[in-house]
Amino acid sequence: MPQLQTIALDGNTLQESVPGEIFQIPALTKLSLGTNSLVGAIPTGVGRALSLTSLILENNLFVGDVPTELNQLTRLSMLSLAGNKMLTGRIATEYGLFTSLQTLSLSDTDIRARIPTQYAALTRLRELRIANTLVGGNIPSGFEKLTSLSIIDFSGSRFRQSIPTFMGQLTALSKFSFLGTLPLDDWY
Amino acid sequence: MASSADVQYVAYLKAKFNLVDADLLQVITLASRPSPAPGPRLVEDTGSSSDEVVETSMDESYEEVLEESEEGYDEVVDEYMDESVEEIEEVSDEEVGAAPAPAPMPLQTLAPAPAPAPAILAASRMQDIDDDDEEPYDEEEEGQIIESANKENQVWDAKKNNQALVVVEDAPEDEMDGDPTVMMPETVELEPKHRKPASLSQSVVKVEEEPDVEDELAAIEAATSQAIVPATSQAIVPAPSQAIVPYDEEAAEKDKMGTEPPIQEPQEEKKEESNPILLVIVAFCLFLLIVIGILLILIFVTGTIPKWWETDDQPPAMGPYQPGNCNFEGQAQPNVISQCECTDRVSQVSDSVQSRYEELSVELLVPTVYDSWTMSIGSCEPENLALLWLSTGPKIEDQNELLQRYVMAFLYYSTTGQEWNTQTNWMTNQATCTWYGLSCTGTNVNSVELIGNNLNGPVRHLSLSGLWLPWLHCTTYSHISACSIVSFLLSLAHCLSYRQSP
Numbered sequence A: 001m002p003q004l005q006t007i008a009l010d011g012n013t014l015q016e017s018v019p020g021e022i023f024q025i026p027a028l029t030k031l032s033l034g035t036n037s038l039v040g041a042i043p044t045g046v047g048r049a050l051s052l053t054s055l056i057l058e059n060n061l062f063v064g065d066v067p068t069e070l071n072q073l074t075r076l077s078m079l080s081l082a083g084n085k086m087l088t089g090r091i092a093t094e095y096g097l098f099t100s101l102q103t104l105s106l107s108d109t110d111i112r113a114r115i116p117t118q119y120a121a122l123t124r125l126r127e128l129r130i131a132n133t134l135v136g137g138n139i140p141s142g143f144e145k146l147t148s149l150s151i152i153d154f155s156g157s158r159f160r161q162s163i164p165t166f167m168g169q170l171t172a173l174s175k176f177s178f179l180g181t182l183p184l185d186d187w188y
Numbered sequence B: 001m002a003s004s005a006d007v008q009y010v011a012y013l014k015a016k017f018n019l020v021d022a023d024l025l026q027v028i029t030l031a032s033r034p035s036p037a038p039g040p041r042l043v044e045d046t047g048s049s050s051d052e053v054v055e056t057s058m059d060e061s062y063e064e065v066l067e068e069s070e071e072g073y074d075e076v077v078d079e080y081m082d083e084s085v086e087e088i089e090e091v092s093d094e095e096v097g098a099a100p101a102p103a104p105m106p107l108q109t110l111a112p113a114p115a116p117a118p119a120i121l122a123a124s125r126m127q128d129i130d131d132d133d134e135e136p137y138d139e140e141e142e143g144q145i146i147e148s149a150n151k152e153n154q155v156w157d158a159k160k161n162n163q164a165l166v167v168v169e170d171a172p173e174d175e176m177d178g179d180p181t182v183m184m185p186e187t188v189e190l191e192p193k194h195r196k197p198a199s200l201s202q203s204v205v206k207v208e209e210e211p212d213v214e215d216e217l218a219a220i221e222a223a224t225s226q227a228i229v230p231a232t233s234q235a236i237v238p239a240p241s242q243a244i245v246p247y248d249e250e251a252a253e254k255d256k257m258g259t260e261p262p263i264q265e266p267q268e269e270k271k272e273e274s275n276p277i278l279l280v281i282v283a284f285c286l287f288l289l290i291v292i293g294i295l296l297i298l299i300f301v302t303g304t305i306p307k308w309w310e311t312d313d314q315p316p317a318m319g320p321y322q323p324g325n326c327n328f329e330g331q332a333q334p335n336v337i338s339q340c341e342c343t344d345r346v347s348q349v350s351d352s353v354q355s356r357y358e359e360l361s362v363e364l365l366v367p368t369v370y371d372s373w374t375m376s377i378g379s380c381e382p383e384n385l386a387l388l389w390l391s392t393g394p395k396i397e398d399q400n401e402l403l404q405r406y407v408m409a410f411l412y413y414s415t416t417g418q419e420w421n422t423q424t425n426w427m428t429n430q431a432t433c434t435w436y437g438l439s440c441t442g443t444n445v446n447s448v449e450l451i452g453n454n455l456n457g458p459v460r461h462l463s464l465s466g467l468w469l470p471w472l473h474c475t476t477y478s479h480i481s482a483c484s485i486v487s488f489l490l491s492l493a494h495c496l497s498y499r500q501s502p
Helices: A020-024 A044-048 A068-072 A091-096 A117-121 A163-168 B004-017 B021-031 B049-068 B071-095 B139-160 B211-224 B248-260 B264-303 B335-341 B349-363 B382-390 B398-412 B459-463 B471-477 B485-500
Strands: A007-010 A013-017 A030-032 A037-038 A054-055 A060-064 A077-081 A087-088 A103-104 A109-116 A127-129 A134-137 A151-153 A175-177 B438-441 B444-449 B457-458
Touching: A013 B459, A020 A044, A044 A068, A068 A091, A087 B471, A091 A117, A109 B457, B349 B382, B398 B444
Parallel strands: A007 A030, A007 B444, A013 A037, A013 B457, A030 A054, A037 A060, A054 A077, A060 A087, A077 A103, A087 A109, A103 A127, A109 A134, A127 A151, A151 A175
Antiparallel strands: B438 B444
């Protein structure tokens, strides 16, 4: 099956760990195994799926650090590791190079660190979900350039800074979840 | 006219052997006995009155002999003649030194002929007792007959390899229809090379009465029957076997056709027969060319080599899954899931399914999907169940379709497919592209979307032990029977490009 491009088995009861060989499918562009009972670490072989544009491993039981090999999937437009509460690691600055990225969901994980300033280059980003994580700090400057953003979910994370006033320039924003102090003076 | 020496010699013989005139006449009559066999005889009428007298006398003697001994006719005559001739020879040798030595007379010339010849030129040279008293000899006619006979003999020799048949073509009809008892006054002697074997029906029985014996007989006849023997020497009618019959060309030709093997016609027949054989060979070659052409077209169009030599022993389709039903009676190949639920193993596999199973495990799965196949046929592992299912039903030649079906069957059995919410066309003979949740580009599955379909099982089976490897593309097309050499080379180049990529 050399032309297999899509594997979407979400919402089932698939178990055990994902075999690394599955990322060796040459034409695989979409791998969606969300909402199953997958365990183990995300295979390091994921870095070989260079054609992947969508990787959805949310709502499973993955453990361990997010593999750095994931940073090589520069064609990704959707990356969802949310719902894996035992998934650890640092939020990768390299994601800032995913210029095609439209959805980044790291909610409900143990990923930590600050939001890299490189994310300001994700001009096509529409959804940014980093809720209930260990990510904190400040919202980096330059986010005002993410004019495609429609959903921002920082709820439950550790942002201590007030909401920057430049967030007001995100005209496409329809949902913004944030836990912190509202900079009321600057918004008016 | 008999000479005085001859008369004296006859008188001497009579005195020596106590012969009377009747004896001598009887000898002469026996020597000139006409043939009892049917058939006309060519007789040349000389018109001599003396001949008629002689013939009448000879016929009467002949009848008398027949009356005396009907049963032992041949024996009596032969013995009598032999003795007479031998005695004459002895006398001739011992006492008549001037007389020519008599040559042995062939007995067949006196014996009845076994059968009349169709055409005979029997030329008996009858040595006249006295050449001076002989009737005027027609040399011209004799020359014509000899020439004609020689000519025919030459033709016959050429055709028959010296088999004897001498034909007198220009024998006059009136002569042929003449009285068979009429003596032939003139004889013709052919050259020895024209003499034909007497055993052949067509052969000329050439009576060549030795001149010495004839001389003796003629002398006896002249000496003992002065009243009836004229001065002219008469030729003794040849024996029946020597009878001259008119030559019938048509009969001879028919006889030749009936008895003799054809000489020239077989060659023509062979030529005529060789043409149909050649046509058959050419037609057969053309038929072979057409068959080969059709085969090449089929191979080119289908990309596979037809295997007519393989027996069409189609394995049965797998029976339906019936939860809790462990009664497999009447099912050629019970459902493997049912068997595993009942006995934890696949215990009932038909022979044809097993044969196909062994074939596919070697030709399809190793080494394309697995490095080796060591699984038992009775195993309930999804890899084995998928192969068992693939071994049932109609045989599929398309290797790519086979692999797709195996992968999907593997997914089905590894995720409790029998419990899926939707199973439309799954595990049926329908093409995989029609199965629920599958999308195709052409005949190749490019999407598997079974979201929320109650798939339950270890996801590790999705790997299929390298089923997704790039070289799978290569090995899929590496089957010579599945593609032409060109497509094989193209796929090989494609594979190399895959492997060289980082």
